């Protein structure tokens with residue numbers, strides 16, 4: 001029997017970079033969490049402790065900060081692209097680089113009803129995400145970009161049903177034709193291009209996802225997810241695939257009848273666990289190969 005080193009990658013995870021644009025008295029803020037991962041033949045480092053090909057994770061961190069100046073005008077996708085290309089093009093042992101970014105939104109503080117120039121309040125909990133993977137050099141170079149969001153907490157108080165499901169001897173769930181449906185959505189979309197109006201696509205996709213959640217009369221969260229992905233693919237030909245992950249944040253109608261009080265879907269217990277976890281990928285039948293687009297940094301965990 002031989003023991004072999006398998007797939008490996010290494011990088012600096014979760015660089016918390018804040019970029020302030022202060023060229024005028026009205027500042028701008030970009031607050032991001034950047035993770036780098038380099039891939040290539042780093043076997044000697046693992047097998048015999050030879051670091052000669054290893055660009056330290058500390059250097060990767062320094063590079064992420066050095067490139068952060070670009071965040072003044074660049075979207076997170078563009079920033080990730082320049083960082084990934086730098087590692088692959090300029091560091092010979094690196095065969096591929098993956099950059100994952102989370103973007104935390106701030107909104108201007110209102111002071112006496114006026115937007116303040118250099119004070120912000122964190123906007124909700126929703127986070128914009130992006131990943132860039134660059135492989136190979138020169139004409140053989142290939143690039144995969146995803147955009148996305150996570151922690152988009154969304155709830156509808158009607159327009160959702162769940163019935164007609166398969167029942168076995170353990171099924172106790174009551175069918176319903178009117179329930180609260182809520183989730184904390186994670187959506188990731190895979191681009192077919194390395195040049196897009198990234199911020200406009202983000203805003204458009206986000207609003208389509210919210211729109212579909214609201215207007216689709218849902219017979220199950222599964223159906224809602226499919227309709228969300230389908231609408232995005234119909235509207236954006238620069239997107240080949242949408243992946244959705246949605247915890248079903250159950251809201252159980254509370255039994256007030258015990259107290260002689262009517263409860264016509266008015267009072268609920270919001271249960272935090274367990275939760276149903278509904279996940280789907282929606283794709284075009286002619287979508288290009290996903291390559292390493294979904295090879296996330298936490299794939300080793």
Ligand SMILES: O=c1[nH]c(=O)c2[nH]c(=O)[nH]c2[nH]1
Pocket residue numbers: 162173219220221222248276278
């Ligand atoms: O939208 C739903 N999908 C399910 O698969 C499911 N299962 C369940 O218990 N409730 C729900 N709701």
